[in-house]
Amino acid sequence: xxxxxxxxxxxxxxxxxxxxxxxxxxxxxxxxxxxxxxxxxxxxxxxxxxxxxxxxxxxxxxxxxxxxxxxxxxxxxxxxxxxxxxxxxxxxxxxxxxxxxxxxxxxxxxxxxxxxxxxxxxxxxxxxxxxxxxxxxxxxxxxxxxxxxxxxxxxxxxxxxxxxxxxxxxxxxxxxxxxxxxxxxxxxxxxxxxxxxxxxxxxxxxxxxxxxxxxxxxxxxxxxxxxxxxxxxxxxxxxxxxxxxxxxxxxxxxxxxxxxxxxxxxxxxxxxxxxxxxxxxxxxxxxxxxxxxxxxxxxxxxxx
Numbered sequence: 646x647x648x649x650x651x652x653x654x655x656x657x658x659x660x661x662x663x664x665x666x667x668x669x670x671x672x673x674x675x676x677x678x679x680x681x682x683x684x685x686x687x688x689x690x691x692x693x694x695x696x697x698x699x700x701x702x703x704x705x706x707x708x709x710x711x712x713x714x715x716x717x718x719x720x721x722x723x724x725x726x727x728x729x730x731x732x733x734x735x736x737x738x739x740x741x742x743x744x745x746x747x748x749x750x751x752x753x754x755x756x757x758x759x760x761x762x763x764x765x766x767x768x769x770x771x772x773x774x775x776x777x778x779x780x781x782x783x784x785x786x787x788x789x790x791x792x793x794x795x796x797x798x799x800x801x802x803x804x805x806x807x808x809x810x811x812x813x814x815x816x817x818x819x820x821x822x823x824x825x826x827x828x829x830x831x832x833x834x835x836x837x838x839x840x841x842x843x844x845x846x847x848x849x850x851x852x853x854x855x856x857x858x859x860x861x862x863x864x865x866x867x868x869x870x871x872x873x874x875x876x877x878x879x880x881x882x883x884x885x886x887x888x889x890x891x892x893x894x895x896x897x898x899x900x901x902x903x904x905x906x907x908x909x910x911x912x913x914x915x916x917x918x919x920x921x922x923x924x925x926x927x928x929x930x931x932x933x934x935x936x937x938x939x940x941x942x943x944x945x946x947x948x949x
Contacts, residue, residue, distance in 0.1 A: 738765075
């Protein structure tokens with residue numbers, strides 16, 4: 646259980662850097678809730694991703710930069726607490742200009758984030774795999790990256806560029822180099838369309854930690870983590886996969902209840918009570934509670 650079995654109290658950013666320094670690619674599935682985070686940790690993952698699209702959708706909102714810094718901090722706290730793992734957080738456009746970006750960085754780090762990425766779109770921002778994205782001036786984006794670098798304590802700062810669609814691969818690479826000069830620790834090239842684009846980007850930035858986005862139903866074909874590593878990438882995320890699977894199942898459940906007047910037909914699709922309690926460590930909470938309900942006063946014996 647997280648209260649007792651997480652002895653590593655070092656800042657999340659420090660732990661994230663250690664994972665990133667290893668030779669194997671760092672795999673980070675999206676975790677849109679504390680429960681999903683627990684499940685991912687139990688599956689053996691060592692770091693997690695918190696997607697703006699997943700957070701927005703779980704609140705019933707579109708991914709258009711609508712949610713606030715405080716909204717995101719709520720998700721960061723529950724995912725980091727529930728899993729005990731370093732979490733990379735989607736920082737959208739930084740929630741404003743340089744000063745707003747500094748506020749975001751401090752807020753996310755205080756909430757327990759290990760890393761954040763900031764993108765070079767203008768509001769209203771869009772999913773990176775949609776059309777008609779409006780880009781910020783590259784130097785304005787660089788100023789945000791520099792501000793984020795000044796504000797962070799241990800937080801890893803990543804710069805995402807959405808420029809490939811409108812400025813071509815060369816434009817995206819030029820922006821990435823500017824963001825690195827401004828202080829970015831890593832680069833996230835969004836919406837790469839094929840393996841050659843991924844390879845060309847990594848060849849242009851040798852030694853730079855790069856993140857690949859393996860989202861479904863987008864512009865990027867399916868690649869495995871090993872394939873991304875072979876193309877020169879140090880991190881890969883599956884940002885909305887857990888939400889998509891959960892949302893599909895929930896929709897089928899509600900349709901079944903409405904049709905049948907009950908959920909019995911879905912029982913074989915449900916996590917049992919025992920499985921849920923095991924996932925969240927229910928018995929461990931009970932055991933912990935039993936150890937702290939006894940109060941011992943000076944000069945007295947233990948009282949139940």
